[in-house]
Amino acid sequence: MQKNFRNVRHSPRARNVQSHNGSASNHAPTIVVSEQQHQQQQLGLSSSSSSTMATGDTGGHVGNVAYMSSGMLSTSQYVVNAPSSGHPSTSVMMQPPQQSGGVQNGGGMARSSPTEMNQQQCMPPIKSEDSMESSMRNDYNVHHHHHQMQMQQHMQQQQQQYAMHMAPPSSSYQHQQMQQMHYHQQQQQYQQHQMYPPQMQQQPPVQQQSQQQQQQQSVQQQSASALQHINESSNLSSAGSISDREPEHGGTPQRPTTTQPVTTTDKKSARKRRRVGPVDDQATLKQERKITEFMKMGEPSSGSGVARCLMAEFQQNQSSPKRHPPAQQNGSNSFEPPQAQQMNQHDIQHSYWTMASPSLGANNRGTPTPTQQQQHYSSDSNSNSNQSPPGQGNQAGRMVRTIDEETQTDSSSLQRFQNSSQSVEEVAKRDKLIDDFRRQLDEVNTKYNQERRKNEASKETIKRLLIEKNVIERKALRDKTSGDTPRIGCFKTTRTGDSFRDQWVDGYGFAEIEKKVDQITAERNEIASASALLKKRKPLGIGKEPKRPQSNTVNLDLNGGMQPSTSNGNGSGDDAIFRRPEEPKEIQYQEYIELDEIYKLRREHLRKEEADIALDKDRLEKERQYHMRELKRAANEAASQFKDHQLLHKRYLMLSLLGKGGFSEVWKAFDIEENRYVACKIHHVNKDWKEEKKANYVKHAMREKDIHRSLDHCRIVKQYDLLTIDNHSFCTVLEYCPGNDLDFYLKQNKSISEKEARSIIMQVVSALVYLNEKPTPIIHYDLKPANILLESGNTSGAIKITDFGLSKIMEGENDDHDVGIELTSQFAGTYWYLPPETFVVPPPKITCKVDVWSIGVIFYQCIYGKKPFGNELTQQKILEYNTIINAREVSFPSKPQVSSAAQDFIRRCLQYRKEDRADVFELARHELFKPRGSIRSSIGAGSINSPSIPRSPSVNREDDNV
Ligand SMILES: Nc1ncnc2c1ncn2[C@@H]1O[C@H](COP(=O)(O)OP(=O)(O)OP(=O)(O)O)[C@@H](O)[C@H]1O
Secondary structure (H helix, E strand, C coil): CHHHHCCCCCCHHHCCCCCECCECCCCCCCCCCCHHHHHHHHHCCCHHHHCCEEEECCCCCCCEEEEECCCCHHHCEEEEECCCCCCCCCCCEECCCCCCCCCHHHHHHHCCCHHHHHHHHCCCCCCCHHHHHHHHHHHHHHHHHHHHHHHHHHHHHHHHHHHCCCCCCCCHHHHHHHHHHHHHHHHHHHHHHHHCCHHHHCCCHHHHHHHHHHHHHHHHHHHHHHHHHHHHHHHHHCECCCCCCCCCECCECCCCCCCCCCCHHHHHHHHHHHHHCHHHHHHHHHHHHHHHHHHHCCCCCCCCHHHHHHHHHHHHHHHCCCCCCHHHCCCCCCCCCHHHHHHHHHHHHHHHHHHHCCCCCHHHCCCCCHHHHHHHHHHHHHHCCCCCCCCCCCHHHHHHHHHHHHHHHHHHHHHHHHHHHHHHHHHHHHHHHHHHHHHHHHHHHHHHHHHHHHHHHHHHHHHHHHHHHHHHHHHHHHHHHHHHHHHHEEEEEEEECCEEEEEEEECHHHHHHHHHHHHHHHHHHHHHHHHHHHHHCCCCCCCCCCCCCCCCCEEECCCCCEEECCCCCCCCHHHHCCCCCCCCCCCCHHHHHHHHHHHHHHHHHHHHHHHHHHHHHHHHHHHHHHHHHHHHHHHHHHHCCCCCCCEECCCEEEEEEEEECCCEEEEEEEECCCCEEEEEEEEECCCCCCHHHHHHHHHHHHHHHHHHHCCCCCCECCEEEEEEEECCEEEEEEECCCCCEHHHHHHHHCCCCHHHHHHHHHHHHHHHHHHHHCCCCEECCCCCHHHEEECCCCCCCCEEECCCCCCEECCCHHHCCCCCECCCCCCCCCHHHCCHHHHCCCCCCECCHHHHHHHHHHHHHHHHCCCCCCCCCCHHHHHHHCCCCCCCCCCCCCCCCCCHHHHHHHHHHCCCCCCCCCCHHHHHCCHHHCCHHHHHHHHHHCCCCCCCCCCCCCCCCCCCCC
């Protein structure tokens, strides 16, 4: 039996108690529970034994040890009742080490009847160890025999009911075992498939089976050992625990402390028990905690208390935030994911209180508060720890009722358990889905990062290559410019008064051409003289009678040269002083013919040379245009702050300066996000400007930006973006047009054919129609060749209009577009292209017909190579002379020949009064834009006007004979 005294779990009050063969120190009463008993309790069948009141032989101090099986033996506490001897008897409530599978209805059996309890309470003091022992043995034997009988009966009932598959009021033990097994299976499934790392999930099935088999075996063993244990439990009489204190109030047990520190012995025993198996071990630890709670609830031990504890335990496990693999579960109740914890927290609470309520007294049927539970328990424990709680008069009837209630509770618990199981599965499924999605997301993120890195690398490469290319291009341009400068010319800074001016000096190319021209001129003159002399010496036989050579006649020399005659042939008078030259020799007819042919051929040759020189000169002048522009551009580029390939807003790589306007510079740039060339127009606000001027400039820039951004037409340069660069500059990102503007094109070509000009004007009209068709029409107000960009290099093809810096929106003004809007910024713009009304002070309202006038001027300039009004004047002079205000009529030069449709178009545009002027819609319908065949026929028929458009009487008709 000695080995049976090792594992003792006791209350703190009994933790110093060690029993050795029933003898212990007088002052250290020992509470002994046999290991077999303990194991049986762990197996859930110790209820009968634990119901036994063990009487310990403590060497003079005897404590009655009993399980205060509050209706269920396995959940009861050990109670050491010391008799009221000289030493105060101590009632120590010990937690049984095993929770699982207590024979639930055995609790009722375990409960001492009132008689027995009274007997125990009234047990007289024992004077000697022997007498005390014998007395206790007798008492125990009587008591134990009674319990043994009850337990046997109960076990038989259980087995019968279990065999008959009856609903489990009395088989709740097996039912609980099944629940517990199921619960553990759930745990294992959950842990293996959902929660644990792969190595844990790969737990060999053998291990799982063995665990299940262990549980099944434990159930079988518990059933089998129940009877055996009942017989053996009588041995506990000598192994009873002895309290170290006398009871303070007779036989009333002390209320147990809720938290009981575990001694080293306890830890060791716990460790040993863990070796038995995780299920038992966990159950033990869970039992300790849950039973404490259960006892705190004051729940009289009932048969299903364990079931409740299990369910509560299970639910609490579900609600436990941590999940441990089986190997780590020792001492841990945590199995379920946090979701389950939240989900079941309410259930736990609810079931906790709900389950507690049926076993309360009849007067306490409602859901008790913890205080009520506490009070309930306190009153019980205060009355008599070994007795059933008050109101437990009819133990058997109470048992039956309790079993029924517990059965119902168990059914609902089972239902809840099943629901919880389903919830666990659902949560597991969702967890798996979430894991899948997370994995997919990780893959996508990884790919995205890879692509982004590639993209960044590509951008860097493009940037590097563009810069390299641009550096090469710049160098080539520089080389070309510097190589061309001597031939073409350059700007030289000259001082005129107080100021310095850049003055252009032509290069040697122009001098060579001039020299050639001079040579040709001289030769032409020579030929003309010789030719005239030859005619004088024309032989008589040719055409008419040859005259005798007279004085002052021209002689032909052998080279066909002419020499003036100085003598009249008679040598008299003054002839003596001035010798008369020799009479020109009379040339032969054949000779004359030859010389005449030579002179004609030489003249023809000179004409060709002249034409070539004119071409060379023209070419050189074009080169000079480019060269001058490039010199200016290069100088501006070198002076710009963006010359070093800045990357604006990490996106626009500044490559080369396109040109510089009044207050802006336009850069060719590359958009590395969109992989396209763009034109970045950078607006600078001069720091030295007055605030008013700055504000005005910014206002216009913003207006341009706002208007331009709203436009989307194939004949209008698109605005992509607007950037702020610093406090004094911002940038509009525009569609890039690789060609020159029309102004440069006209400077180079002087004039273009009507056909070419007509194509350009048709596109401009198309853009204007778009601007006028908007709900709030837009006046460009600054239409001029410089703001018409050619899409392709040096030939006019597709064009786009740009620069909406002065544009105006026709909004307000009662939406009457014919009346027009106020002109807010008079005298802004380019005067050659503005209509008369814009110069009137105060200005009248303006309409979209401002742009119509501009179109007429541009068309005229394209065809005739000059502006119709104030061509040779500066803007200042135009204002001074009121040139435009007086531009009432337009006159057409005789050359080049222009179609009457083109002239009529120009006339319709240049009507002095805006009311008489065509609008853009009329222009769009004009005969000029009809197919070429109809124009030719209209020219042939002399019909220059479309039927709908009356011919303006104010036009100058002098050149109408085109
Ligand atoms: N979108 C573009 N694509 C290509 N070149 C452009 C573009 N916009 C302007 N340019 C060129 O940039 C140069 C300067 O343009 P900007 O509009 O500043 O000139 P401007 O009209 O003469 O000046 P201002 O705006 O003061 O009237 C011009 O030579 C023009 O051809």
